[in-house]
Amino acid sequence: MEELQVHNWFGNIVSSPYVVVQPESVQDIIAILKDTSKHPSPVRAVGSNHSMTSCGVAEHGTLVDMRKMNRILEIRPDAVTTEAGALYIDVAQELQKHNLELYVNLELGNLSMGSAACCGTKDASMPGEYGQVCSYASVIKMVTPSGELLEITEEQPELLRVARSSYGLFGIIYEVTFKVKPLEAMSVYHKVYSLDEFDKQLPALKAQGDSIMMYLNPFLETILVEFRHYHETKNPQSPTSWQWKFRNFLWSTLAPFYGYCVTKYVPIAAIRDFLFSTFERLIFLGAVLLVRGNNTLATAQQIRYPAVATKSKYTFSIWASPEEHYISNLRAYFKFCRDYYRVTGYRSNMISVGYRITQDNSSLFSYSSDGPVMTFDPVSTANPGWEGFLIAYNELCSRLGGVPLLNQSDLLTPAQVEKAYGERIATFERYRKHFDPTGRLLNDYFRKLLVVAESALDVSA
Ligand SMILES: Cc1cc2nc3c(=O)[nH]c(=O)nc-3n(C[C@H](O)[C@H](O)[C@H](O)COP(=O)(O)OP(=O)(O)OC[C@H]3O[C@@H](n4cnc5c(N)ncnc54)[C@H](O)[C@@H]3O)c2cc1C
Known part of the structure; x- marks a missing residue:
């Protein structure tokens, strides 16, 4: 069989997943995660693949391209709910029609909402506001590696805080809600x-x-x-x-x-x-x-x-x-x-x-x-x-x-990662192992960077 090749948007991170799939529903994601023979590990979801690192690489595994799940599901005066593959710019433009806007209007309109909820981002903080997009994610819904649905809300502040940095390692995010505010000049x-x-x-x-x-x-x-x-x-x-x-x-x-x-x-x-x-x-x-x-x-x-x-x-x-x-x-x-x-x-x-x-x-x-x-x-x-x-x-x-x-x-x-994040890595790993004990979602990139002594993982998450 001919080897598949995919690369990030810039083209410098090239990988060979065994299979690339484009789910159109939550059921599709559950089926992908449950079927380990057709969809080998590591399973990595990607949005627009604009990352600069190998965080979304599924070498010899399953690349889950979320772009078909791009619907805007609900707009309320203080929040917007979308599927994970919707693009930030499409959501922003739709909100504008309702006289609303997102909090962090970073330059990359291609950012997918799923990635926005669980990855690092930056824009210069506006007065009184944060500069990281995930800080405004109020609900994150994902399919865990075992195929269960998990909804994380502001009722579970610590879990939400960790999920906002989960980089797709706790589950595949299919729906997110972000806080919004009235449009301002x-x-x-x-x-x-x-x-x-x-x-x-x-x-x-x-x-x-x-x-x-x-x-x-x-x-x-x-x-x-x-x-x-x-x-x-x-x-x-x-x-x-x-x-x-x-x-x-x-x-x-x-x-x-x-x-x-x-x-x-x-x-x-x-x-x-x-x-x-x-x-x-x-x-x-x-x-x-x-x-x-x-x-x-x-x-x-x-x-x-x-x-x-x-x-x-x-x-x-x-x-x-x-x-x-x-x-x-x-x-x-x-x-x-x-x-x-x-x-x-x-x-x-x-x-x-x-x-x-x-x-x-x-x-x-x-x-x-x-x-x-x-x-x-x-x-x-x-x-x-x-x-x-x-x-x-x-x-x-x-x-x-x-x-x-x-x-x-x-x-x-x-x-370098250890020096920068210290004990936070052990905290992260405790959560990750709780959601993904077999490492279904773990790729080599994170396996190499998130190194923790076994003794640091003893306390249950
Ligand atoms: C030209 C350019 C300009 C940029 N400008 C900015 C900027 O101004 N500000 C800024 O902060 N960043 C900027 N970036 C970087 C970019 O925002 C981040 O790398 C971001 O993660 C890319 O979003 P994406 O949807 O392409 O994510 P991807 O690269 O597709 O994925 C990123 C990570 O999220 C995980 N993931 C994605 N979707 C899901 C999901 N549904 N469920 C679970 N896990 C998921 C992936 O596995 C991966 O680990 C820029 C990048 C480029 C190429």
């Missing part, structure tokens, strides 16, 4: 800072209360900050969206395509560097002059990436840094990028980004459970040398006390 504007200015201004910028997202240039030591807040006096019924269309085009199409072309067609490093710096200065200027407005909608930030990645595709990694150490860690990151370039000749061909995310203990593997965090995330079209760079970036971030995301920070070592 949103202000956005950008400013450019040198690293030293940003250092001086950061306390005041935080005090002003806007969300803070950053584009970071380690080579020019400059930072473009995107500020956002909801604007109560504006009418969200007549918003402008051209600013976000422009930004989305720059970020999701032009910047990666430019990076790809410069890398491919310009062989001389000094000319490439000049082209990157010039382009990034222009992007900063364009954002300051044009990506501003008082009556935009958060939903308009979401991007529907093409189902099949084009030459404009890009990838990235992320680690969260404790906010109190951010500036010294950012200085270390900028220096690391320059030193790494000098020593190895590698620099990423896109600008880095960063987010400020509020303290949030709503999920077990939250990267901001101890306090607010800020991030510096390299982005690239994966020009040659990217993987080696990521390994060194992981070492730097781990040394600086950072926390990675298991679906978005690639090439992690078990020691």
